[in-house]
Amino acid sequence: MIIFSSCESNEVVGNKGQKEKIELEVSARVNDQFTHNAIAKFNAKNKYIRLVVDDIPQNVNKEYSDKLAADLMAGTGPDLFCNNTDIFPSIYKAIQNKTFYDLNKLIKKDNEFKLEDYYEEIINCGEIDGNRYILPTNFDVHIFYGFDKVLKSNNINIDNKNLSWEILSNVSLKYTKSKGKYFFVPMDFQSIFESYGKSFVDYKSKKANFDSNEFINLIKSYKSIISAICPPEYAMKYQGLYWGMVKDNALILLQTYSTNPEFFWSEYNFGKKVLNSDIKLYPYPSSQSNGNYSAYVTKFAAISNKCEYPEEAFEFIKYVLSKEIQNDAVISSAPVNKEAYNEIINYFSSNEKRGKEIKNPADDKTYKSEAISADLAKILADIPEKVNTCDFIDKSVLRIINDEMAAFLNESKTAEQTAKVINEKVSLFLNE
Numbered sequence: 001m002i003i004f005s006s007c008e009s010n011e012v013v014g015n016k017g018q019k020e021k022i023e024l025e026v027s028a029r030v031n032d033q034f035t036h037n038a039i040a041k042f043n044a045k046n047k048y049i050r051l052v053v054d055d056i057p058q059n060v061n062k063e064y065s066d067k068l069a070a071d072l073m074a075g076t077g078p079d080l081f082c083n084n085t086d087i088f089p090s091i092y093k094a095i096q097n098k099t100f101y102d103l104n105k106l107i108k109k110d111n112e113f114k115l116e117d118y119y120e121e122i123i124n125c126g127e128i129d130g131n132r133y134i135l136p137t138n139f140d141v142h143i144f145y146g147f148d149k150v151l152k153s154n155n156i157n158i159d160n161k162n163l164s165w166e167i168l169s170n171v172s173l174k175y176t177k178s179k180g181k182y183f184f185v186p187m188d189f190q191s192i193f194e195s196y197g198k199s200f201v202d203y204k205s206k207k208a209n210f211d212s213n214e215f216i217n218l219i220k221s222y223k224s225i226i227s228a229i230c231p232p233e234y235a236m237k238y239q240g241l242y243w244g245m246v247k248d249n250a251l252i253l254l255q256t257y258s259t260n261p262e263f264f265w266s267e268y269n270f271g272k273k274v275l276n277s278d279i280k281l282y283p284y285p286s287s288q289s290n291g292n293y294s295a296y297v298t299k300f301a302a303i304s305n306k307c308e309y310p311e312e313a314f315e316f317i318k319y320v321l322s323k324e325i326q327n328d329a330v331i332s333s334a335p336v337n338k339e340a341y342n343e344i345i346n347y348f349s350s351n352e353k354r355g356k357e358i359k360n361p362a363d364d365k366t367y368k369s370e371a372i373s374a375d376l377a378k379i380l381a382d383i384p385e386k387v388n389t390c391d392f393i394d395k396s397v398l399r400i401i402n403d404e405m406a407a408f409l410n411e412s413k414t415a416e417q418t419a420k421v422i423n424e425k426v427s428l429f430l431n432e
Helices: 033-045 062-073 091-096 104-109 120-126 148-153 165-179 189-194 213-224 232-238 242-247 261-275 310-320 338-348 374-385 395-409 415-430
Strands: 002-005 010-013 022-029 049-056 080-084 138-141 143-147 254-256 279-283 293-297 299-303 357-360 365-368 387-392
Touching: 022 033, 022 310, 033 049, 033 080, 033 310, 049 310, 062 091, 080 310, 104 310, 120 293, 120 387, 138 387, 143 148, 143 261, 148 279, 165 213, 189 213, 189 395, 213 395, 213 415, 232 242, 242 254, 242 261, 261 279, 261 338, 261 357, 261 365, 261 374, 293 374, 299 310, 338 374, 374 387, 395 415
Parallel strands: 022 049, 022 080, 293 387
Antiparallel strands: 002 010, 080 299, 138 293, 143 254, 143 279, 357 365
16 A cells, blocks of 8 residues: 555555545543544544544553553554553653654654644653654643742741752741641652652663662651641541631642643632632752752653554644644643643633632632733743653652652651662662
8 A cells, every 4th residue: 555644634545546544543541531532623634544542441550551561562552642651561661662653753754743832841751862752742740839828927938949848848847846737738759759850760771779868868858747748637627628728727838730720720719819819839849959840741642663654643643732632621731732831821811711700619609710810820831941850750660669658658667778679679670
């Protein structure tokens, strides 16, 4: 067969000259409305490419991940991926095993797709040694947020520019000790690790570096603030509504991984209407402690190396990354497309978002909304521009860290012993 590709249609011409429809299988979560919407719209627009969904469970277990990896190694499995990285035991091992097609080969030949249309640090995190096997579709950034009225009334001043876990530890413990109240919403060590901006793993040399002073100090920092973190069972006094705790001055900082402007529109309005207060955003401290953000990517698009029609498959990836699809309201994470992200901010800054009825569960009252302020809009627009590290984090590495952190927090091991065991187990995993 001879393949003809164009931006308007992609046709496969059979030996007798008849047009044939190409069918490509896409791996997607069964509950992933964003990808399912994109597939439906793509199929409606394309006459000669038809996408079929390989629906996988919302919660992927080890048995599924191992089978998928084995299928791909054997040359079977889906043609395309628009999925979370946790479908593989290790996204990096999948890359090293040449599971995916090098997208740079397609990007170089494509006159429409421009890498500069996307946030550089984020879109490039899938490029390894000059080859681009995966493209992020969305990204997350862990963010603390509070309200200036609450912060000022408790004499709390947090400097964004030089924020570190040591500084946050000192501020939170001082507050907790003097007030007898909690500073942070429930948070685990994984969120701290994801936002730290350093993986402590060298996949190329298959070496781990968890047995280091830097990682040891990081887990010690987390343990030091445990008393300032609100236990989930305490929050049940407020029916699990942390907003109610903030309203009662029983909690200082909330947190989110979502940088979608819609989320902050609602939080901004609750701050204005319930607390008569402006919202304040703080990045989780990173390894550089410079006020910039460390992003991480959980969702990606890629083409299987066994795909017979990579150029046609790339048409769908381009579509997923287009402004039209990246503007989809069902995305909880931030889009990587610059124009889409800024259009979403502009929408929540516009008159269209004024006067909407919104209900705050903290006081069960309904309020008329405001558009987000120009100051908040600028802060949101700056977040992806201030991302200076971005990474994929392997599910298997996270599982090892989380398992060993449990032993550290219950006093079964010291920080040094914990770091040593994590290093040994991750090193073993890397060399399997």
